[in-house]
Amino acid sequence: MKTSSHLRDAYADLLPLVSQPARYTGGERGTVVKDSAQVRLRFALAFPEVYEVAQSHLGLQILYNLLNERPHLQAERVYAPWVDMEAALRQRGLPLVSLETYTPLSAFDIVGFSLQYELTYTNILMMLDLGGIPLLSEDRDETHPLIIAGGPCAFHPEPLAACIDAFLLGDGEEAIFDICETYLAWDGTNRTDLLTALSRIPGVYVPAFFRPAYNQDGTLSDIAAQFPDRPLVHKRVVTDLNSIPQLTRQVVPNVNIVHDRIAVEVMRGCVRGCRFCQAGYIYRPLRERDPRALQQQIDTLVEDSGYEEVSLLSLSTGDYSCVNPLLREIMNRFSGLKVSVSLPSTRVDALSPHILEEIRRVRKTGFTLAPEAGTQRMRDVIQKEYKEEELLEAARVLFGLGWKSVKLYFMLGLPGETEEDLRGIIDLSRKVSAVGKHRRQVTASVSTFVPKPHTPFQWAGQVSLEETEARQQLLRRELRRAGIQFKWHEARLSWLEGVFARGDRRLTGPLISAYRLGCRFDGWTDQFRLDLWQQAFAQHGVDPDWYLRRRLLDESLAWDHLDSGVTKKWLQRDLAKAFEGTLTPDCSVERCSYCGACDFQTVRNVTYHLSGAKGAEHRGPDVDGWARRVLPEHSLWGTRQWQAMQEKRADTGEKSKGKGQRAKGKGPSLSPQGAGPVSDSPVPSGNAEEWLAGDPNTIAVSQGDHKAGVVRIRVAYSRLEEARFLGARELITVLTRAARRAKLPVAYSQGFHPSPRMSFGPALPLGMESEEEFFDIVLTEALAPGQLAERLHTQLPAGLAIQRAEAIALKAPSIEARIQASRYRVTLDSLPADKRTAAFWTRCFNRFAAAPSFPLQKRNRRGVKTLDAKRCVRQLRLSTPHALSLEIAVTPKGTLNPQEFLRALADLSEEEAKILRVTKIQTVFHAPVEVAVDPTEAERPPASPTPPASARNG
Numbered sequence: 001m002k003t004s005s006h007l008r009d010a011y012a013d014l015l016p017l018v019s020q021p022a023r024y025t026g027g028e029r030g031t032v033v034k035d036s037a038q039v040r041l042r043f044a045l046a047f048p049e050v051y052e053v054a055q056s057h058l059g060l061q062i063l064y065n066l067l068n069e070r071p072h073l074q075a076e077r078v079y080a081p082w083v084d085m086e087a088a089l090r091q092r093g094l095p096l097v098s099l100e101t102y103t104p105l106s107a108f109d110i111v112g113f114s115l116q117y118e119l120t121y122t123n124i125l126m127m128l129d130l131g132g133i134p135l136l137s138e139d140r141d142e143t144h145p146l147i148i149a150g151g152p153c154a155f156h157p158e159p160l161a162a163c164i165d166a167f168l169l170g171d172g173e174e175a176i177f178d179i180c181e182t183y184l185a186w187d188g189t190n191r192t193d194l195l196t197a198l199s200r201i202p203g204v205y206v207p208a209f210f211r212p213a214y215n216q217d218g219t220l221s222d223i224a225a226q227f228p229d230r231p232l233v234h235k236r237v238v239t240d241l242n243s244i245p246q247l248t249r250q251v252v253p254n255v256n257i258v259h260d261r262i263a264v265e266v267m268r269g270c271v272r273g274c275r276f277c278q279a280g281y282i283y284r285p286l287r288e289r290d291p292r293a294l295q296q297q298i299d300t301l302v303e304d305s306g307y308e309e310v311s312l313l314s315l316s317t318g319d320y321s322c323v324n325p326l327l328r329e330i331m332n333r334f335s336g337l338k339v340s341v342s343l344p345s346t347r348v349d350a351l352s353p354h355i356l357e358e359i360r361r362v363r364k365t366g367f368t369l370a371p372e373a374g375t376q377r378m379r380d381v382i383q384k385e386y387k388e389e390e391l392l393e394a395a396r397v398l399f400g401l402g403w404k405s406v407k408l409y410f411m412l413g414l415p416g417e418t419e420e421d422l423r424g425i426i427d428l429s430r431k432v433s434a435v436g437k438h439r440r441q442v443t444a445s446v447s448t449f450v451p452k453p454h455t456p457f458q459w460a461g462q463v464s465l466e467e468t469e470a471r472q473q474l475l476r477r478e479l480r481r482a483g484i485q486f487k488w489h490e491a492r493l494s495w496l497e498g499v500f501a502r503g504d505r506r507l508t509g510p511l512i513s514a515y516r517l518g519c520r521f522d523g524w525t526d527q528f529r530l531d532l533w534q535q536a537f538a539q540h541g542v543d544p545d546w547y548l549r550r551r552l553l554d555e556s557l558a559w560d561h562l563d564s565g566v567t568k569k570w571l572q573r574d575l576a577k578a579f580e581g582t583l584t585p586d587c588s589v590e591r592c593s594y595c596g597a598c599d600f601q602t603v604r605n606v607t608y609h610l611s612g613a614k615g616a617e618h619r620g621p622d623v624d625g626w627a628r629r630v631l632p633e634h635s636l637w638g639t640r641q642w643q644a645m646q647e648k649r650a651d652t653g654e655k656s657k658g659k660g661q662r663a664k665g666k667g668p669s670l671s672p673q674g675a676g677p678v679s680d681s682p683v684p685s686g687n688a689e690e691w692l693a694g695d696p697n698t699i700a701v702s703q704g705d706h707k708a709g710v711v712r713i714r715v716a717y718s719r720l721e722e723a724r725f726l727g728a729r730e731l732i733t734v735l736t737r738a739a740r741r742a743k744l745p746v747a748y749s750q751g752f753h754p755s756p757r758m759s760f761g762p763a764l765p766l767g768m769e770s771e772e773e774f775f776d777i778v779l780t781e782a783l784a785p786g787q788l789a790e791r792l793h794t795q796l797p798a799g800l801a802i803q804r805a806e807a808i809a810l811k812a813p814s815i816e817a818r819i820q821a822s823r824y825r826v827t828l829d830s831l832p833a834d835k836r837t838a839a840f841w842t843r844c845f846n847r848f849a850a851a852p853s854f855p856l857q858k859r860n861r862r863g864v865k866t867l868d869a870k871r872c873v874r875q876l877r878l879s880t881p882h883a884l885s886l887e888i889a890v891t892p893k894g895t896l897n898p899q900e901f902l903r904a905l906a907d908l909s910e911e912e913a914k915i916l917r918v919t920k921i922q923t924v925f926h927a928p929v930e931v932a933v934d935p936t937e938a939e940r941p942p943a944s945p946t947p948p949a950s951a952r953n954g
Contacts, residue, residue: 004102007102021767022727030304044098046079056260058265096130111145142191155454159507172236179198182194192208210223225561241606242289254730263311266323281455281597366404369394369406371408371409378416381581395432399440405441422474429479433482433483451501453558459552459553461550507547514533607619707748711779711807713785713805715774719731744783744791759776761819821889826919835912867895
C-alpha cells in the first residue's frame, strides 16, 4: 500500500492536468494535523460535492473543530473530485484521499457523509468506490471503515439504506462523540456487534435492523424493527445552543468558495411553519443563541480569519429576536474596518426603522424577497404570511434606500396551484417592477415545488416533468414581455429530486446502476444525464413517476419509522388547515399548536424575546440591559413582528384564543391544473449553479473616514509546492486576507466598493512555481518594511513565504512597467527518457538557433496574437543533465509562457508540457527602484469620494 508521502507526490504529478487543482491541495489556514501516535480514532468528514460547495458548509466546519479539540480524535476532510480528477485517479490507480494528510478513505475508522441534497447520492457512491470501500453495507467486514451519514436527507434515507451503515437524525454536536466512543469501545471482531451498540444511541438509525414489507399494489405495508423495544428512531436535539463550544477558528480556504465569508449560526430551527419547508419541521424547536456570545465569536473569527464579510446564518435570520441590537453592535465595532454583514433568509419587516435608516448610508446591490407564491390564496395555503401590500411596501423601502435590484423567489407546482395562481407570479412581479418605476432590475426566480417528508405536504403529488416545463414556458414568455428577468430551476433535476425525496429501498438498484452507467454531479445541469437515469430505472423495472404520486393519508410512508419530533397526526391537521386557507400561529411569540417537537421540560423553544408564548423559555430579560445600551433610542428593541404582537395584545386585551387566522378565498385541491404545453427554450440552472451564483442580502458596515496612503512597500515573496496551483484571483484573496490578519494599516481605494491598495505583478501560469514574485502595498501609517515582512509571513498558508520588503516612492512605476525579463529553471525528470538526454535538447537548441523566426500563437481574452520567440528568448541552455535554464524577455507585444515555448521547441505533447516542473527563479528589472520615501509625500484625501472601477495601483 502506498504511503501518504507517496500519494502526495502522485497527486502533485497529476494536478497540472486537471481543472481547479487547488481544490485538492489542502494546507489552508486553520487545518489540523496531529501526531498519529496520539490519535486513537481517525474520522473522515466527507461531503459529496466539489471543494467550493463543500467547504462552504457550516455544519462540517463545526464538527471538524469539535472533533479536533479532543486529543485522541483526528478529523480530516474528503470532498468529491470533479469528473476530470476522478478520471485521472482511475487512470493512475490512485485512491481518494483526505486533504490534510493524503490518507486513503479506506484507512479511516469512520467516514461520515453530509446528506444535504438528494442529487449528490451518486457522488457518495463514487467517493466510496474511489476510496476502495464496497458500495453495499452487507459487503463490508471488520477491515472496512464504519460509514455513517447525517443531514436533512437522513430523515428520508431509504434509497441509500443499503449503502450506509448508520444514519444520524438531528443535531450532531453531542451525538458524534457518542458514536466515536462506541466505536472505540468495540473490540473490532464482529461488525454486527458494533451496529447493535450504535443503534442504542439516541438519534442513530441502523437500516440493517429494519425490514420493509410491501403490498401487492406496490405501496409500503410496514417497516418492521428487529428490536421491538425500539420501533422508532427519535431525532437528536441539542436543547441549548449556548452549551455547545462555539466555532472560534475556521479553515480559511485558499480558493474562492461559494459562501466565502464567516458564517455564524444565530439560531437553529424555525417556527414560521411554511408548509413546503422540510428544514422548518425537522429542526424544531426554535433555539436562539445569546447575542453577546455571538458578538464575541464574530470578533474572534474576524480577527483570526481575515475575512471581510460575516453572515448571520439561520433558516430565517430576520426572526432572530436580537437581530436589531446585534446588527447595530456589528456596525459599531466594525465601522471603518471594511467588514460587511450578510443576512440570508431575511425579512425586511423584521429590521427596525433605525437600522434600515443606517443602511441608507452604505452601498447596496441586490436584495432577495421570497413571496413563494403569486396570489394571496396560494400564500395562505403554504403558510407564507406575506401579504401583497407588505411585499410591495418592502420593495418601496428597498428601492427608497438605494437598492438597485430585487430578486423575487417563487415556486411553481404548489399543491392546488391553478393557472390563476401561476399568472399571479407574473402580476406580482409587474407590480414590484412598477414600484421601482421600471428603472430597477426585478428578477423572478422560480423553482419547482418538491414535496418533502416530515412536512404537511408530504402526501401531495408533484407535477410531472412535462407539466413543469409547460408552466416554465408560460412564465418565461409573459415575464419577458413585461421586461422582467426570469430564472428557473432545471425541471429534470427537480423531477429526479422528487423521485428520491420520497423514495424507498427499491431505488437502491437504479441508483447503483446509474452510478455505474456514469451519472455524477446530478445537481449540475451540464453533468446531468436523464437518458442514463431512464436506462437505470428501466433495468430494474422501476417507474420513477410512481414516486411523484399523491399519497393517501392512511398510507405507510418510507420514513414513518424516523421521528422528526413533529407528529404525523399534527401534519395531517395542518394539511387540512391548508385546504381551508387557515394559518397556524408562530409558537415563539403567539401560542403553542402542540406539534410534538417540545416536551416542555428540556426540549422547548428558547428565544431572547422579552416575553412570548407559554411553554417557551424567553431569555430577553437577561440581555435587556445590553440591548438598551446598544440601541438607546429604542425602548423596544425586538423584531417588528414581536412588537406588533405586543401592540395587538395591548389593543385587544387578549392573549390568544387558540384559533388560527382564516384566510379569504376558496380552499384548494391537491390535484394541480394544467397551464398548457409550450415549446422548450434557453438553459436553466441546477442547484449547483444556483449555489455558485447565489448572493445573500449584504449590508456593508459604514466604511469610516478615508485615510490617505503615506508609504508604499514592495514585497518579494515565493510561491512553491501546493501554492503553485493558486490562480491569480485566489492568490490576491489569500494575500489580502493575510494582510488583514496581520493587522497591517492597508490603504483602501475610495468609492462604493473600496478595495485594498495592493497591486501585483504579472500573473504566473497555473501550476508554475516562483522563487521571486512581487506585490506593492500602500499603508496609511508608517511601518518598517522588515516589520511588515515579519508580520505578514506568519499569516501565510503553506507554500507562500515573504522573502524581503523595501519601501519605494508612492508614485514609483508599477511592478509590471519595470519588469525586463524572467529567468526560469525547468526540471526534465517528468519527460520520457528519450526527451531527457543532452543530445535531444542540443538538437532542439540548434534548430531554434538556425531558424530565422519562431512564431508562436498566444491566446488571451482579447483573441489570438503571434509573438516571435526569437525576439523573446534571451537565454536557453542545459544547466545540468536534467534541467534547463531559460530567460524570456518582456517585449512591447508581450511575453511567452515557458511551457508553451518548450512544447513547440521540443514537440512535446500537451500533457508532457503541462507536467514540466517550471520554476521562475528571478525577476529582472530595468533599473533600480526609486526608494526615496518622504512622509510629506503622503497623499491628500480628495474633496469628495468617487467610485473607482478598481483598486488603484499606487
